[in-house]
Structure formats: C-alpha cells, structure tokens
Amino acid sequence: MxxxxxxxxxxxxxxxxxxxxxxxxxxxxxxxxxxxxxxxxxxxxxxxxxxxxxxxxxxxxxxxxxxxxxxxxxxxxxxxxxxxxxxxxxxxxxxxxxxxxxxxxxxxxxxxxxxxxxxxxxxxxxxxxxxxxxxxxxxxxxxxxxxxxxxxxxxxxxxxxxxxxxxxxxxxxxxxxxxxxxxxxxxxxxxxxxxxxxxxxxxxxxxxxxxxxxxxxxxxxxxxxxxxxxxxxxxxxxxxxxxxxxxxxxxxxxxxxxxxxxxxxxxxxxxxxxxxxxxxxxxxxxxPGRRFFTMLGALVQGRVSLDGAAGSASKIALKTAITYGNQRRQFTGASETDETVLMDYQTHQRRLLPLLAEVYAGHFAHDSLLDLFHAVFSEEGMDTPESREDLETLAAALKPVSTWRALHTLQTAREACGGAGFMAENRLVQLRQDMDIYVTFEGDNTVLLQLVGKRLLSDYAKQFKGIDGINMARFVIERAGDTVLYKTPLNRAVQSILDTGSKRRSASELQEETTQRELLSGRVEAMVEKLAADLRPAFKMNQADGAALFNDHQVELIEAAKAHADLVQWEAFTKALTTIEDTETRTVLTWVRDLFAFTTLEKNLAWYLINGRLSAQRAETVTSYINRLLARLRPHAQDLIDAFGYDDDLVRATIISGVEQERQDEARGYFRTQRASGDAPRSEKSLKKTKR
The missing domain is CATH 2.40.110.10 (Butyryl-CoA Dehydrogenase, subunit A, domain 2)
Incomplete structure (x- = not known):
C-alpha cells in the first residue's frame, strides 16, 4: 500500500x-x-x-x-x-x-x-x-x-x-x-x-x-x-x-x-x-606555453566531433534497447495468460531510463559546445585567447563523459536485449567495438579531465588575484565557518528535523531547480576549494616534492572535473528547457532533467552524506523519487528516444524492424485461440487445486 x-x-x-x-x-x-x-x-x-x-x-x-x-x-x-x-x-x-x-x-x-x-x-x-x-x-x-x-x-x-x-x-x-x-x-x-x-x-x-x-x-x-x-x-x-x-x-x-x-x-x-x-x-x-596550447587548441574540433558522435551511438543503442523492450515479453507475473513487456519491469527501467536522461543532458551540452566552437572559428571577433581556453576546457570536460557513456550504454543495451543483442545483425556489439577507442584518441579521457581540473584550480586562484590581507582573512573566516557547519552533525540534524515525517517535502525540495543547482555546484566548489588548500604548499616546494604532492591528489582532481562535467550538462539541460515552447513536452523533459539530477546525486551520495550536504532521510528520498520518476517516464520512453530521429534505416537492428512484434503477436494469438477453443491443456497446478 x-x-x-x-x-x-x-x-x-x-x-x-x-x-x-x-x-x-x-x-x-x-x-x-x-x-x-x-x-x-x-x-x-x-x-x-x-x-x-x-x-x-x-x-x-x-x-x-x-x-x-x-x-x-x-x-x-x-x-x-x-x-x-x-x-x-x-x-x-x-x-x-x-x-x-x-x-x-x-x-x-x-x-x-x-x-x-x-x-x-x-x-x-x-x-x-x-x-x-x-x-x-x-x-x-x-x-x-x-x-x-x-x-x-x-x-x-x-x-x-x-x-x-x-x-x-x-x-x-x-x-x-x-x-x-x-x-x-x-x-x-x-x-x-x-x-x-x-x-x-x-x-x-x-x-x-x-x-x-x-x-x-x-x-x-x-x-x-x-x-x-x-x-x-x-x-x-x-x-x-x-x-x-x-x-x-x-x-x-x-x-x-x-x-x-x-x-x-x-x-x-x-x-x-x-x-x-x-x-x-x-x-x-x-x-612558449601559450603558443603550444594555441596550436593544439586550433585542432579541438576532433574532440567536439567525438563528443557528438558518441552521443549519436548512445542514441542508436537506446533506440534499439527501448524499442525491443517495448515489444519483447517475458514471464506472466502480472497476468495468468499474457507475459509482461520488458519495459514494464522496474529493473529494466532502471537500466535504460537513467541512461536516456544522461543522453538528453549530453545532447544539450553538446549543442552548447558546438555553438561555442562555431563562434570561435566562424564568427568575427570571437576568436580570443579567453574563448579558446573556454572551448578547450568545455571539450575536455564533455568528450570523456560522452565517450565513456557510449561504451556503458552500448553494453547495457546489449545486455537488455539478451541473446539478440549479441547478434551481429543488431549492431550493438560492433558499435561497442568501434567506439572503444573513442575514450583514448584525441586525448586520453583521464588526461583531458586533468586539464579540466587544472582549469578549475586556475579559475579559483584568480578570485584572489590582487586581494588584500584583510579581505583574504575575511574570506578564510567565512569559508571556515561554512566548512565547520558542513562537517559537523549540526547541519544534518537540522535537515533531518525539517524532513521528519514528510518525505514528500524532501522530494519536493530536491525537485526545485535552485536546490539541484546548489547541490551540484556546491560539490564542485567544495572539491576545488579543498584541492586548492591541499595543493597550496606546492608553491614553496622544490619541483620533485611539488610533483609528489600533486600526484597524491590526482584522483581528487579527476573527481572534481567529473563533478564539473555533471554540472555543465545539468545547466545545459536546464537552459534548454526554457526554449521548449510546447508546455506538455517541457513538462516531460523536466522530469527527464530531474532524473538526470537525481541519478547524479545518487551516484555521489557517499560524498553528500560525508560532507553533510544531505541528511540520511533526504538521501533515502533520492532513490525513492528516482523510482517515481521511472514510473512517470515509462509511458514516454518510446517517444523520448524516437524524438532523436534515428529511424530503422539508421539504426539497422533487425530486432526492431517489426519481426519481434510479429513473433509476439503470433504467439499471443496462438494461445488466445487455443484458450477460446477449449483445446488448451490444463496446467498441473490447476489440477492439484481441483483435488484439494
């Protein structure tokens, strides 16, 4: 109940x-x-x-x-x-x-x-x-x-x-x-x-x-x-x-x-x-350094193209898996006679719909990247060192997440299609093989994320350029107070009191655009601030010791860059929602955006709990609300993947060409006719019930 x-x-x-x-x-x-x-x-x-x-x-x-x-x-x-x-x-x-x-x-x-x-x-x-x-x-x-x-x-x-x-x-x-x-x-x-x-x-x-x-x-x-x-x-x-x-x-x-x-x-x-x-x-x-990066930056279009192509491959994979999942039936748990469509199972929705939300977020982020690329290389007055640096950083943030996502999406889609997904005629295995190298060429993904992390640290440091001692002291005191609040049980306790007895209020607050932005951006800011503090002694060290200190925090740097990429995609999605004029379509897409936000929070719940940014009850709400969103989006799954415009001639997967639907219709028709004629054999279970 x-x-x-x-x-x-x-x-x-x-x-x-x-x-x-x-x-x-x-x-x-x-x-x-x-x-x-x-x-x-x-x-x-x-x-x-x-x-x-x-x-x-x-x-x-x-x-x-x-x-x-x-x-x-x-x-x-x-x-x-x-x-x-x-x-x-x-x-x-x-x-x-x-x-x-x-x-x-x-x-x-x-x-x-x-x-x-x-x-x-x-x-x-x-x-x-x-x-x-x-x-x-x-x-x-x-x-x-x-x-x-x-x-x-x-x-x-x-x-x-x-x-x-x-x-x-x-x-x-x-x-x-x-x-x-x-x-x-x-x-x-x-x-x-x-x-x-x-x-x-x-x-x-x-x-x-x-x-x-x-x-x-x-x-x-x-x-x-x-x-x-x-x-x-x-x-x-x-x-x-x-x-x-x-x-x-x-x-x-x-x-x-x-x-x-x-x-x-x-x-x-x-x-x-x-x-x-x-x-x-x-x-x-x-x-010499700026010259080197300017020459390499002129060739950033390879990363931009890979980001878009990886997104297209993910869309093709989800088109195959979702369409097949809407036709393929398995097990009769919800009916005495009819088997259940795969997409009606929550586990199947959990496999595919969060990936669909990620692909939408990646799509809108890629649009922003492509706009910036076009401005830098085709619009007068836009080719500046600053705009090139922004372009390089954005491409370095998005190419890793989209190419890794493509591999994960193709593998998940392959598994979601069962043995049929392994057949060459359905393309998923071959696409997975072809996309594998995308995570390495035009810049290894991990190396690119280091570039992003270093840019985040650089931008953080620019905040203090020219700041006097009094204002610096005030900044440190303010940040220290904020850190203490987040690192003690006080904030979690207050939040738990507010949440007590009202899961709906917790979910409602997390649905708010401002709350999602604060949680996603706050994570990036906190991670960058901590990194900057931890790495500050490197400026007074010799080269070897400084490199060793940086190496000790390399994983944290990559995680901060990934958090930044999550924020960039969420912001692009949120901005795109303001341009959707059809009200009902915007409503459904807002649920998709929320699913992206909630699944991003869920993946990083340990960080949010450890740092006191979410209470235990609110963290529990994240997962329960994801399940509600899955049920809400399930009727729209086919439309949402069809909207990308990859038809059968582009996907070229035999299992979504109509043959699976024909098989299912034939099977259901056969058993329906058999039951109506009275020729259907009785089950052993019904026989035992009669004897009782």
Whole structure:
C-alpha cells in the first residue's frame, strides 16, 4: 500500500496526462544545423555509405576510401573551409554533418575526420594564406589523402614531450626531419598504413641551436600513382601497418618514421611560428606555453566531433534497447495468460531510463559546445585567447563523459536485449567495438579531465588575484565557518528535523531547480576549494616534492572535473528547457532533467552524506523519487528516444524492424485461440487445486 506522504501531489496529478509532441521535439532536437544533419542522415541511409559487415579488413578499408570519394562529390563535407577554396566558412555546420556519419559506419566517420577534421584542418588552422592556396585545395578534394602525425608511441597524450625533431639548416633552407629512436615513431595514424600520400607531422622545431617547441610540418610521404592512388614510400620515410584492431578496421592505421627527411622551409605551417632564411625564429605569441596550447587548441574540433558522435551511438543503442523492450515479453507475473513487456519491469527501467536522461543532458551540452566552437572559428571577433581556453576546457570536460557513456550504454543495451543483442545483425556489439577507442584518441579521457581540473584550480586562484590581507582573512573566516557547519552533525540534524515525517517535502525540495543547482555546484566548489588548500604548499616546494604532492591528489582532481562535467550538462539541460515552447513536452523533459539530477546525486551520495550536504532521510528520498520518476517516464520512453530521429534505416537492428512484434503477436494469438477453443491443456497446478 502506498504511504500517504508518497502519493502524487495535486500539481503532479495535473501533469499525469502530459504527452510528448513528437514532431515538435524531433525538430527541436535537430537544432541549429537541422538541414545539414538531415542531409548527413540521408547519406547515412544510403547503402553505398553503410558498412558491409561481411567484408574482411582489407576490403573494408578500400570500401571506406571509396565512400570518402562519394562524400567529396555528393555531400557537403567541405563546409568548414574558406569560401574562396570551395567551403562555406561554417565550422559548426561541418562538425554537425560529420558526427552523423557514425550511423553509417564509425570507420567512415573517423576516416573522414582524419582527412578533413585533422589533416586538412591542421593546414587550415596552422598554415598561412599562401599555404592554404598551395596545399589545402588538393587535400580538401581528397586528391591528397593525408595523415595527422602527432602521436608517438613513447609519449601518447604528452605531445609537448614528443621526440621527433625538425632541425633547420640555413644553407639548404630545409628542415632535417628525424625520428631518433623507436619510441619516437608516429603511431596509430589513420591513412598511414596504405592510403596517405602526405602527412602533417608534429616535431620539435630546432633552429640556431634552440628548441622552440612543437610545430607542424607538411610532409609528402608516398608517391602518387597515375590513377591517383598511393604509391611507394618516399626516400627516408618508413611505414608499418598497425593491422587488425579491436574496432574501426575500415581505417588503415599505421606508423611513420623519418630518417633525416628534408622538408623545405615553405612547408613549416607558419601561422604561429616562422623561421626566416637566416634561421631566426619569430612568433606572434611570445609565451612558449601559450603558443603550444594555441596550436593544439586550433585542432579541438576532433574532440567536439567525438563528443557528438558518441552521443549519436548512445542514441542508436537506446533506440534499439527501448524499442525491443517495448515489444519483447517475458514471464506472466502480472497476468495468468499474457507475459509482461520488458519495459514494464522496474529493473529494466532502471537500466535504460537513467541512461536516456544522461543522453538528453549530453545532447544539450553538446549543442552548447558546438555553438561555442562555431563562434570561435566562424564568427568575427570571437576568436580570443579567453574563448579558446573556454572551448578547450568545455571539450575536455564533455568528450570523456560522452565517450565513456557510449561504451556503458552500448553494453547495457546489449545486455537488455539478451541473446539478440549479441547478434551481429543488431549492431550493438560492433558499435561497442568501434567506439572503444573513442575514450583514448584525441586525448586520453583521464588526461583531458586533468586539464579540466587544472582549469578549475586556475579559475579559483584568480578570485584572489590582487586581494588584500584583510579581505583574504575575511574570506578564510567565512569559508571556515561554512566548512565547520558542513562537517559537523549540526547541519544534518537540522535537515533531518525539517524532513521528519514528510518525505514528500524532501522530494519536493530536491525537485526545485535552485536546490539541484546548489547541490551540484556546491560539490564542485567544495572539491576545488579543498584541492586548492591541499595543493597550496606546492608553491614553496622544490619541483620533485611539488610533483609528489600533486600526484597524491590526482584522483581528487579527476573527481572534481567529473563533478564539473555533471554540472555543465545539468545547466545545459536546464537552459534548454526554457526554449521548449510546447508546455506538455517541457513538462516531460523536466522530469527527464530531474532524473538526470537525481541519478547524479545518487551516484555521489557517499560524498553528500560525508560532507553533510544531505541528511540520511533526504538521501533515502533520492532513490525513492528516482523510482517515481521511472514510473512517470515509462509511458514516454518510446517517444523520448524516437524524438532523436534515428529511424530503422539508421539504426539497422533487425530486432526492431517489426519481426519481434510479429513473433509476439503470433504467439499471443496462438494461445488466445487455443484458450477460446477449449483445446488448451490444463496446467498441473490447476489440477492439484481441483483435488484439494
């Protein structure tokens, strides 16, 4: 029996009949670049573009290369590039289209990203206008397939420490590009094993005996055959094939090494660093650190694209699992005759609906990221050091959570579909394999979250820049009082008294937007403040001791960055709700936002309890209210996943093509007819009841 305090309030009852306006929501979710997304999805429905799962690796690679050629001639893949070279100067639109290609084949999406999002983008963002005119056009048209040679097997995400060198010789007006040892080989490079005829190579620029740090060079690596295909390796360039991988086998990943290869001065991509004929070095950015991060920041679009593509993969997975769960029946607990639909089980809802809420939060956060990316690279006056730093931080926060989420969602969806989820024809296993590498490339997720954590600490420190001693003392006293309050039982006791006998009041307060914001933002602030206090002694330590102290708090730094990512997604979702004009749709989406907030709180209940931010009773309310939200959202689950617009031709999972519903209808019809005819055999249990 339901307790009185747990019954829906009058306001909740008035919303019980709320319905999602599906056409409206689908249109809203397509967002700013709706037309371009629809065009890209149209191509993803084209059998010529889709993956053929029967192909072995070599044929898969060649098929993906041919698919890129189709995109060049038929799709709008050049939108991000300058109009004078055939583009549209539309950075955001370019990314929006690319990330939709994951529905066709993740290998296609990533190989396209290698060619246009990395190789071409490096020439575009790091090169000069003269270099654009000379090098970019052929690369854009795929006449020059290229590799992006940054990662070295010995340093991975530590780009600043790469060992490849480019030493300038004023007498020959050339750089000597050299790989000094095996760990300096460039590795995991798309297009390096077979198809690439040039590469943008990152190396330590040395001139006049001074190392000016990592710079990019345009380097031919293979001959071009008469038919336009890649030919023999050029002198001094070595290549190896990475071979069969755990996923993305439509991409010819490989290794490159350079044995004193001569690179002409004109092939230094010179937007941020120039070398004169006499060997002197100049740069518009004096700080070596800022110069390095500016050059890498210009290539942030890879992370932006991965964030969007990971979200698309999660949507496809949930479309499969929720649709199947609404058709598949199992066990007759609620009826003597009919089996129960899987989505009616609370455990199934617990598996899938919180992930659906996370995917919605990630979707709206990605919209914000894409807007910022477009502003920085396509809107006049927006490309500032501050906006680039914001973009880099936001991408570094969202790419880890979305790619990890994609793996978790695909695995959960696979399990939720039982044995059918393991069948290749339903794509979940293959998508899971292909998405695995997303958590590592374009920046290892853990390393990216360290970047976010350091930015949080940096912003925290800026609060005190120029503050005098009196105001600093006042700040410390205020914070100390706040900390004492949260760390003693006093706050928990007061909260428990307020909550006693009124679970509904507890849940009602936690539903409030201001309460959710305070809980989520308060966690970030408290974690950053504690980290800052713990790390403050490092400024007076020697380098080794300071590094050891930082290492001792590295896990806390990552947790603070994750908490920040949770807050960013919640804020994006909450902001998006204000733009939903259809009242009933907004009501349902508000429940989805609340589910995201409550499940985020539930995952971190230990922190909230230990730090006195929630009482035990209110913590208990979190879980019980999640269950109420699951029941409330269950009737809307199909509409909410359908609203993302991934139809059967994009999902391509046999189990949601109608065959499962046909099986279920046939089975129910068979037993219904059998019962009506009187031919149904009696059960053994009913026979025993009769004997009694």
């Amino acid at each position: 339901t307790a009185v305090s747990d019954r829906p309030s009058t306001m909740e009852k008035s919303h019980e009949d709320a319905r999602v306006n599906l056409p409206y929501l689908e249109d809203r979710l397509l967002g700013r670049w709706k037309d371009l997304r629809n065009i890209a999805r149209g191509f993803a429905r084209d059998p010529r573009i889709q993956r053929d799962p029967s192909l072995p690796m070599e044929q898969h690679r060649e098929r993906v290369l041919e698919q890129l050629k189709i995109l060049v001639t038929e799709a709008q893949v050049l939108r991000a590039f300058p109009e004078r070279l055939g583009g549209k100067d539309d950075a955001g639109g370019g990314i929006a289209g690319f990330e939709e290609l994951v529905a066709a084949d993740p290998s296609l999406q990533i190989k396209a990203g290698v060619q246009w999002g990395l190789f071409c983008a490096a020439i575009h963002h790091l090169g000069t206008a003269e270099q654009h005119d000379r090098l970019l056009g052929a690369a854009m048209r795929l006449e020059v397939p290229g590799a992006f040679a940054m990662t070295e097997i010995g340093h991975g995400s530590d780009v600043a420490s790469i060992a490849t060198t480019a030493t300038f010789n004023p007498e020959t007006q050339e750089f000597d590009l050299h790989t000094p040892f095996r760990a300096a080989w460039k590795d995991y490079l798309g297009n390096a094993a077979k198809h690439g005829v040039a590469a943008v190579v990152f190396a330590q620029l040395i001139t006049g005996g001074v190392n000016y740090g990592v710079h990019a060079f345009y380097v031919p690596v293979r001959e071009i055959n008469k038919d336009g295909s890649a030919g023999a390796m050029l002198p001094g360039v070595s290549s190896e094939d990475d071979g069969l991988k755990g996923g993305l086998n439509g991409i010819d990943n490989g290794r490159l090494a350079f044995d004193h290869v001569k690179v002409p001065l004109e092939n230094l991509l010179a937007r941020y660093g120039q070398v004169a004929e006499d060997g002197s070095y100049t740069s518009p950015i004096d700080s």
